Amino acid sequence: MSEHFEVVKVTSKGQMTIPVRARKLIGIKEGDHLAVYINGDEIIMRKFTPFKQASARDAIFKLIGKGTGPVDLAEKHDQYLTEAKERKMKE
Secondary structure: OOOOOOOOOOOOOOOOOOOHHHHHHHOOOOOOEEEEEEEOOEEEEEEEOOOOOOOOOOHHHHHOOOOOOOOOHHHHHHHHHHHHHHHHHHO
């Protein structure tokens, strides 16, 4: 982790401004998403690209519903994919 740090102030609504230097280093732009992780008393944020919704034009679309999995897979597929990715990163 970098030894360079900046102090930010949290507003009454829990908002803060990510310093320009940090946004430029990571390439964060307006509308981008961040994943927020809690590690003890640390908050870790990473740039996150959400998964796009499948459409009938996607080759994989014909396979939706053909396999087995949790009953709420259709509603929570992004969450399950993110959790699987996090587990793989810990390995």
